[in-house]
Amino acid sequence: MPLPDANTPFPDAPEPRLDAAGDVAAYVAALLASKRLGNQVVCHRVFPAAQAAYADPVRPFSRPVAAMLAGRGISRLYTHQAAAVDLARAGRHVAVATPTASGKTMTYLLPVLEEIAQNPDSRAIFLYPLKALAQDQLKAINELTAALPASSRPTAAIFDGDTTPHFRRKIRDNPPQILITNPEMLHLSLLPGHEAWSTVFAGLTHVVVDEMHTYRGVMGSHMAHVFRRLLRVCARFGARPAFVFSSATIGNPGELAASLTGLPVETVTASGAPTGSRHFLFINPEQSPSTTAVMLLAAALKRGLRTIVYTQSRRMTELISLWISERAGPYASRVSAYRSGFLPEERRAIEASMASGELLGVVSTSALELGIDIGGLDLCVLCGYPGSVMSAWQRGGRVGRALRESAVALIAGEDALDQYFMRHPADFFERPPESAVINPDNPVIAAKHLECAAAELPLTVGEPLITPPAMAREVARLEGKGLLLRDREGTRVFAARKRPHRDVNLRGSGGQFTIETTSGAVIGQIDEQRAYRETHPGAVYIHRGVSYMVESLDIAERRVRVAPGKVDYHTRARGQKMTEILEVSGEKTVHGVPVFLGRLKVTETVTGYERRANRGGQLLSIVPLDLPPMVFETEGLWWVIPKDVQDELDRRLFHFMGAIHAMEHAMIGILPLLVLTDRNDLGGISIPLHPQVGRACVFIYDGAPGGVGLSRMAFAKAEEALSRTLATVAGCPCETGCPSCVHSPKCGSGNRPIDKVACRFLLELLVSGKMPEKGDCRPECNEQQHTNNQKPGSGPALIKQAPPERYGVLDVETRRSAAEVGGWGNAYKMGISVAVLYDSSLDDFLVYRQEELPALYEALAQCNLVVGFNINRFDYKVLAGASPFDHHTLPTLDILEKVHARLGYRLSLDGLAKATLGARKSASGLEALAWWKEGRMDEIITYCKQDVAVTRDLYIFGRDNGYLLFSNKAGKTVRLPVEWA
Template sequence: MGHVTSADELLDVLLAGGRRTERATHVRRLPAREGRRGDWPAWADGDLVRGYRALGVEAPWEHQVQAAQAAWSGRHTVLATSTGSGKSLAYWLPALTAIRDRTAAATLDPGRIESARRRAGVLYLCPTKALAADQLAALERLLTAARVRDVRVAQCDGDTSQDERRWVRDHADVVLTNPDFLHFSFLPQHERWSRLLSSLRYVVLDECHAFRGVFGAHVALVLRRLRRLAAAYGASPTFVLASATTADPAASAARLLGVEPDEVEAVTDDASPAGRKTVVLWQPPELPGYGPDSGAPWASLLPDEDPWRTPGEPEDRPRRTATAEVADLLADLVAHGGRTLAFTRSRRAAESVATTTREHVGSVDPSLRATVQAYRGGYLPEERRALERAIREGSVRALATTNALELGVDISGLDAVLIAGWPGTRVSFWQQAGRAGRAGADGLVALVAREDPLDTYLVHHPEAVLDAPVEATTFDPTNPYVLAPHLCAAAAERPVRTEELDLFGPRAAAVLDDLVAHGVLRRRTSGWYWTHAEPAARLTDLRGAGGNPVRVVENETGRVLGTVDAAAADASLHPGAVYVHQGATFVVDELHQADDVALVTRRDVDFGTWAKWLTTTDVVEVHDERRWGPVTWHLGMVDVTSQVLGFHRKHLPDLRVLGYEDLDLPPRTLRTSSVWWTAPASVLEEAAVTLEALPGALHAAEHASIGLLPLLATCDRWDLGGLSTALHPDTGEATVFVHDAHPGGAGFAERGFELGPIWLTATRDAIAACPCAAGCPACVQSPKCGNGNHPLDKAAALRLLDAVLRHAGAPSR
């Protein structure tokens, strides 16, 4: 079983010598790209250059030189190139050279005034602790190869002990951390970090395309607070940002930092070599037997009819799941020596793909079982590090993973990437695809469609995946809901002066006035002050996680197996739930919500558990109301309540239902801001939308409007939620809600209310302009629909929106 490198060989493995050819709906070959080398900059530290050469980097790529040169000259720089293009060299070369320059000056002439200045300090920020740990390991490899012992590097985050933190504050030249630690600990305790702040020369922001939506707005304000405090300590750091390929990286970087776009140098011409990449779009086969009377175990779960079928088209039949299909393909690649990542949409799917693949390869060669593992969030850090090492070194050939491996963890030399289901954005798709064929080798990427209209559309419309531009990174740091708590935090760190308001944007003065009026801040002639005993940083959570992660603990041993986010705990760690960890199954005995602990027992079971829940939206308060004739628009607060009611046990792998059990779990309520509009019976009659067509019309209009609001509200689709119903108890009419997916609201629904006619017209135009027959991801389908994009009625939605818009601006009756 030799190591497979040719993309053609890999493709032949997928196609099974022709037996699976009809499943490949499209094959695109992206040409190889020659690398273009540059020269090491004259200013680069000689030891570091020798270290890079010892690690195999004989000369840098042109984009690395361009970005490093811009950063060295003190310009804020964003490097937006492909996965595996060596972005880290572009920031470590100037940053480490700056540290060593200052060290050398002090050593050569300790008596000179400028030599007495502090060593240059560097702060590295990234979205996850895992990525920071990976960068730390890579940095230590470089310093060891360079035989450099005078640069002190440390990771510091919420897991770091107080003793270690003290050492980092007193001695570290490079501190690797995340925005959350900056917000909760570093900035509020800035006096303790004065050594680093006063000498701060570079701030590195890695994988900065992940800072989007509300999280991006929070991070942008944390960075403004950092810049403000650094200036107070006499430092003016240069920011270097590394990003996936995104639309307009200079504008996004400037918005993140709070500077003008012309102050940021964008480096986007990727000079690294790329092997030929073969991209395959793949649709799993139809299942044998069909219909309620076919005897198939899944037949009772099928809808009576397919709402997507255009009259005259052949009826769609149910297809094999993407998870089962990917497990087959992964097993074949592993058996042929290929090193592969399989990206899945959920933790459950990652475990399922790994388990099924192990069974497949074990029947061919039992020694291959151990070469297939799962990798996902919720594993303990040491477990994840071990898996990353194993795939790098080759003792593991395949990892079934969630998007936990999408961000920069350094795993190269992979032959193939399988993607089980559309990951939601083209930025994510290309990030995942970039893991295949790194370092100039050939690579294969296969996007395997889930049984979902969105995925089905994409694998039959390759241009929507492969030819459309990547999305821009959207976030709004002037959003008052996000700005207010950060102004409080800034005032607590150091009173906010009038001359600093420009840093926080045009809305800062009004928000400060509001905070003073509500007694949150105190205004004095010298500025705005925080005068409360409690920490201001606690007013906001950057990620809106909504609670502590729940630890999964084995009953007999007390061993912590992993963690699950609070929001997902009720559905995945309820009593009786099956929890899978590296193929081993555990059954949950108890969920202690007050202590954030779930107790589990190891048991071999042949079933999985699927929670059933109910979500309702209740109007709490109406803040504003506008009437368009018979149509009414509202803005206000709503309670979005979700409650897990029970769970099904389903036999694996055929998903035959074995039983249902009720649960008694408390409801969880999100109080948030929402915009909603109602259409009475007269408008439905005018639109010729029957009661039968109404749910699909409202649902399609809801999806399309959620898809369009980010264009007007500078948010992300994932920052929004929605509900549509033919008869809502609070309004008594057909109603469409679009709400902020963040506690208390984040300003997006309010923006939708202000721009109602523009927003709804754009929604209507997007649906009308789309050439599809029955609805697609470009108009009415959603990548995050909880109902599997069902029911949707594109034509009825268009008639309904036309009727509603005819009343826009009409006098109220």
């Protein structure tokens, strides 16, 4: 269907009045009257304007704050503002969750300003997830305090990635009373450098967290640890700040805030702010949602309505921007795309152009869902259901500020939830907002932050951060890897690295890939999991309306190289998945159907990609790929299909794999009704016979490594999930399956096999409970964590190692130095002055000269284990150069290799001996070389024996205790876990 141009506001609709520019009601009337689009509007609801409700705080404001409000013409507060201010002034932790544009800024700004007026030494940290929000906040503070005398105005400054090094130093040396920053700077700069920020942390009275609802899933799980680390540092300086959270309307603001901080939080959710009237329209288009969005945007441009169009993907954002630029005539330059992946300077320019009115329209992903100031808007077009009621209201709340009339148009896609609400619009308006979930126990995320916390301040046995069993297990695991190091007494734990913070990406559980053109210009970034699916070789990548072809995906360098190329198709990855059940953490039955919750290992392999035509979506070709698999552990739930149910479907000649595959897709599609997530955050696998279970299984799992709590909440609502999945499949009018019920847009097998009829029969049979599972379906887990029963704070589990029947400890002294033979690589030329072997069966030191090496080799061959320090890289090579010798057959333990493998760097024998044994080497290798030239063999032998004795005692200590001791770079004596196997 051809797209309209800007001269056709709505096809076949009456022409607008000449004075109708900016008239939302006229725009909606024209839409409803349109012959092409009017009958596609399945619901039109008008929310009338609401009057403000006011209240006074319990205690009057101090004179400076009262004068400041009076100067701004503010005589009273809205009810929710007054309630939140009272709690914050009392030092309580509070979460304010009210609609967009309800004046939440005052709920935290007023108590902070009052605290500063009363105590100039007090400090506050304002945390924003986006830099643009920080700029808006600084502007708001300056405007609000402009009426105060310059001498009494609070100081405020932004400290983020855009702050120049010069101003960073100035801010750090003389911190403002209000420090405006973002999660990354708190994590990367303030916390690891807390000694330099002592003025801030010692005087910290308030921590303001804006847009709290964005701290869910992966990022929320990260932030739960960042806030706990913040509280540890504050306690170090004797501060106990009050948290003030500001959030869009979500179902569990208090619970989320408490999960983020581990603190009790009170909530304020009833808004007293006034609102303008708002039209809400549901449109179920006959053409594609994007085509309809272009028509609505073109009509809005003609009327001068300031419009934002939200899309579900970067690609669709770029495509709609491209199409509107081709069709909008004189308005083409007044519309822009906006999404994550744009460079910061590009995003700032677009925001400024929208705020000034230079741009009339913007097409955005969720990147503009937050409260970035882009001026007053009239119309919000949702191109596809955003995935949650909360996001729909949050995005719709961007329009109609300043009590102006506004409109929100939800254009349905083919997705199951889109079509569900088109059939049940009342459910959307009556449905409460979803609850946000995080998972602080995610082992992948927790491990990274425990290392960061230990680098900031040593972890102490018994402190709350590492007391929970899950955290104790991670501490033990990190000690086992040498990333955390326990002190000699075993009571404090240090980080092995000084700044592990740089390896932590707060907005993802994996790494970031850089996207650059063949000329070397960086045009964006993409996370690791999406990189495999969206930027594989041959993929089409669109950036700011320009199509690029992916030439290479360099996984080792985390780099994607692209070249401009205009094509008439898009690409979609294909792949296959496998899952292994590692641990069961929950189980129950729903209508006789076993449902389990647990830890899974998922292996995903992208095997190829489809080329599909941009117009119509026709499959053009399938191109194979050879990419390495992505393997990660996560949380998931799985439905076990009772054997009698499977037998019944087989008896009726239904396609059983098609039935469970369709069930998997339909359930993933409907779960965002129950959990605050996007279907893209979930994965699924359907298996007709899982080897660990012995039954057919349908798996649904968190797409993020480690899991973020989505599966856990879905497991708690398993019965509702099953019934709603059946309702979705049964209620869809299609015959054989479609994206509104059992097809998935991201299915790696191209939605094959899928059997909707069989799926409906399967679900009806499961819900009926007529054929419950009679056998034991608890899986046999293939992995047992030996740290599961770890006593909190006891360190890594130490495995008692039995000594070998006979072992030897070897050291060799040479005749020539490395300099004399041309470098360490020529160790075979150094010659032997003496070799000493401690033989455990004799409990004696045996001395061999160069001419006696055959006897040494014979003695080594009798040992069950040969121990040395750098023996593989040095001693064996020296021996082989002096007399033919094949050391590869000897069972050898090289202590230095074990230390290096654990720490990533080498330690000296003398340093280990001093810290572990209180012993020292008696001399040095250079002295032994000088003695050889002087013929002082007795001194060489004594020195070599001492080295052997030290090496032997280190081996025995590590064998019996499971660790050695060394002095780290901070001068602390710490444990190095060892296992001599």
